[in-house]
Amino acid sequence: MPEVNEKTEYMDFIREAVAEDLRTGRFKEVHTRFPPEPNGWLHIGHAKALFVDFGVAQDFGGKCNLRMDDTNPEKEDMEYVEAIQRDIKWLGFDWEDRLFFASDYYETLYELACKLIRKGLAYVDDLDEEQIKEYRGTNVPDKNNITYTPPGKNSPWRDRSIEENLDLFARMRAGEFPDGSKTLRAKIDMAHPNLLMRDPVMYRIRRMPHYRTGNTWCIYPMYDFAHPLSDAIEGITHSLCSLEYEIHRPLYDWFVSNCEVFPSRQIEFARLNITHTVLSKRWLLQLVREKKVSGWDDPRMPTIAGMRRRGYSAAGIRDFLGRIGIAKTDSMVDIQLLEHCIREDLNASAQRYMAVLNPVKLVIENWPQGRVEWLDAVNNPENPQAGMRKIPFSGTLYIERDDFRENPPPKYYRLYPGNQVRLRYGYIITCTGFDKDPATGEVTEIRCTYDPATKGGDAPDNRKVKGTIHWVSADHAVPFEARLYDYLFEAERPMEVSEGKTFIDNLSDHSLTVEKRAVAEPALRELAVGQTVQFERLGYFCKDPDSTNERAVFNRTVTLKDSWTKLEKKLLANG
């Protein structure tokens, strides 16, 4: 018995099309694929594609293959194949035993090319690169200097006999001709309004060892030829891709129909763009090569590996992917939505700790000499099952430098001379004074008294203490390095640059701040690399692989929402 519909499930336009195909019988099942080229690491834009490819298959009880779209020996590498698999697994998608390589299809592809030649639908062309471009019919200015696209011209080699083409193509494969001297082209229509249909190149000669096939081949198939046929070989029903391939669809269908192979249906959707970053392997590769970041997994990178190292959770990323939707509109998603999803997930799961990033000493004048108390602290207020832990409290503590002001601005309710504040899980204290370095003006020590009746932070007299600040006992402090990240680009759209500039010029000069003097409560020692926790009042932090036994390194994943900083800025702006 089918369940009564509790609510109609949201259907994007792709799922609607797939459902329709199933209804009409165009396909009996759903089988998709994720086809990265192993020429760079996956970024959040790929994660969207993964979410669509695997998600659609799953929703319709189908399968999704992982296929390395490796048809260009110049750019591809095994390093990337491994990184790609690692990232997809981490994100939580499973291709089971279906990892494929377009390079495994080279022989089949070659045979299909011969088939097209035999059908008189492909020919070997001797035109060089420049000539091909010229013959294709590109932008030409007319007498009024308005550019237009004239019909292309047929190559003089277009009408070679089938036998000659077959022979030439075989000799191309055998390595008889130099790189670039010949191509195999589909014979379609040199006057077609869609330039892609003007006899597209199917094969080029390129003597370069391929990372998987080595020197077996010196001719390599082009994307437009290899992709639809790879889809067909795998029995892909729905070939989902990004909008820029929309114009390739007629060609996709042409190869499918003329090679007489399984007719996959290509459907295009808008790729992901996010503010304050760039989402293109080419630009990310440039950042890596020019050492603008430490590598593909630099925590500031929008790569999956970067986000993982930064402390983003796979669940948070998946939630984000689900919220942005799928459509055909070119869009630019606010990075704050991603951050919101990460915070929401981490708020529920991350253990809380106390750490001070920029410490200043706080001395409790009436604290008994040498006394240490171990106080109870809640591990995660969102999850009682996370339990409690003990934190040492003593007469000398470190507090955040920003939690004390000599001259407090309006609405500031942290520590300042004469004011009361609660030390989280500790005591309520009153600030009695402070010292400054006469040379620098920097506060060197803050003094206060504590109220013994307020142990744990409760006020028996119900007095109102607005501020609660975090702290670390000086004698028990665990020093560590905190890496604080900000957007890689201050501009919302880094690619929008003025004349003569590039996105590199838009790189922020404060995307990374290192706090080398940070200290934390002793329990921090127990954390493993890769664990993400919350430092109370500061944000979420993830233990970095750069950590050593002597000294831990923590990446700030994302700050907590901070309405005070916002208010203070506003107050400052209004004088």
Added chain:
RNA sequence: UGGGACGUAGGCAAGCGGUAAGCCUCCGGAUUUUGGUUCCGGCAUGCGCAGGUUCGAAUCCUGCCGUCCCAGCCA
């Protein structure tokens, strides 16, 4: 210029002829031992613009305007 697509709030995005969902941001307020979380409330008399059809149009028609993509022997 030719060809292909897309325009709903600051950013995403539902809506499929019956009178503009939801999320993020932003702005108020309540609770709070994290200025966190949570909770309440506000935020499109209008859907690129102009006409038309209709009792009724974001949805259908016509014409404009704007944005993006293609013109690699990259994918």
